Amino acid sequence: MRALLYAALAVLVLSAAGRLAGGAPAGLRVQYRKVSSAPAPSPDLQSLCPARTLPDGRVCIPVPAFPTDLAALDSERSAHRERNGQWRNYDQIPRRPDRPTEYERYALPLQVASREQIVSGYDLDLPDALQRRGDELSAVGHGGVDIVEQRGAEVRLIALERQQADAVVLYVGPLFGNTVVTHHILREGGEQRDYLMLFGHLERPAPGLHVGQALPAGSLVGLVGDSGSAGIVHLHLEIRRVRTGVSPTALGSGEYVHNARTVACDPRNVLLLRP
Ligand SMILES: [Zn+2]
Numbered sequence: 001m002r003a004l005l006y007a008a009l010a011v012l013v014l015s016a017a018g019r020l021a022g023g024a025p026a027g028l029r030v031q032y033r034k035v036s037s038a039p040a041p042s043p044d045l046q047s048l049c050p051a052r053t054l055p056d057g058r059v060c061i062p063v064p065a066f067p068t069d070l071a072a073l074d075s076e077r078s079a080h081r082e083r084n085g086q087w088r089n090y091d092q093i094p095r096r097p098d099r100p101t102e103y104e105r106y107a108l109p110l111q112v113a114s115r116e117q118i119v120s121g122y123d124l125d126l127p128d129a130l131q132r133r134g135d136e137l138s139a140v141g142h143g144g145v146d147i148v149e150q151r152g153a154e155v156r157l158i159a160l161e162r163q164q165a166d167a168v169v170l171y172v173g174p175l176f177g178n179t180v181v182t183h184h185i186l187r188e189g190g191e192q193r194d195y196l197m198l199f200g201h202l203e204r205p206a207p208g209l210h211v212g213q214a215l216p217a218g219s220l221v222g223l224v225g226d227s228g229s230a231g232i233v234h235l236h237l238e239i240r241r242v243r244t245g246v247s248p249t250a251l252g253s254g255e256y257v258h259n260a261r262t263v264a265c266d267p268r269n270v271l272l273l274r275p
Pocket residue numbers: 120142144145146235236237
């Protein structure tokens with residue numbers, strides 16, 4: 001029985017390694033400064049690798065969760081090595097295998113004419129070594145997608161897949177620089193789930209935008225800027241699922257991205273595909 005278990009694990013590791021050999025998904029281009037020279041993991045990876053990962057060469061590879069139904073995704077767990085060298089486990093909802101990898105195939109809050117505008121994608125589902133980190137970035141990994149556009153370009157609200165009604169403005173204020181957070185209710189597996197969409201680094205929010213305001217798709221959210229990311233004019237778009245039992249309207253500004261309250265979600269799971 002044990003031998004059978006080990007054989008099954010070996011198959012999982014080999015299939016994960018096979019996917020790794022393919023490199024980062026197309027459309028994910030990490031362009032943020034040089035990669036920091038973190039010390040190479042010691043050979044004793046078995047004890048260093050976090051839960052639900054297994055050593056493979058010099059890296060820890062997440063063991064794929066099967067089946068990848070919504071219930072399984074709910075508890076999907078990943079890990080990366082923080083800048084202080086410690087491993088951190090976190091929950092996240094990875095891209096479903098049936099969703100295209102290229103961001104430009106989705107309806108986005110900006111007109112994307114070229115994939116060159118997508119400078120950094122969601123990478124929290126990738127092995128530690130492939131997650132974004134740089135000398136000027138405080139956080140390891142990237143829970144959203146960064147889209148470059150000219151300063152002042154209009155950011156317009158989009159509806160998400162299976163969205164039930166107009167989104168509602170939940171927050172306008174500092175978070176990722178000047179940030180707007182909207183609340184979207186999606187129907188998933190017969191129940192309604194709360195999602196947040198975060199628009200970061202805005203030059204400024206749309207005039208008159210206020211908390212509690214219902215906002216139809218196409219409404220102006222704000223203008224592209226570099227607040228909180230001086231010199232890099234871009235939109236940081238992040239989508240998070242609110243945990244069951246948590247009321248979105250009761251969240252404080254620091255809790256929108258707090259792992260105990262909301263879970264990072266690969267935006268490609270819920271963005272609408274372009275016709
Ligand atoms: Zn970003």
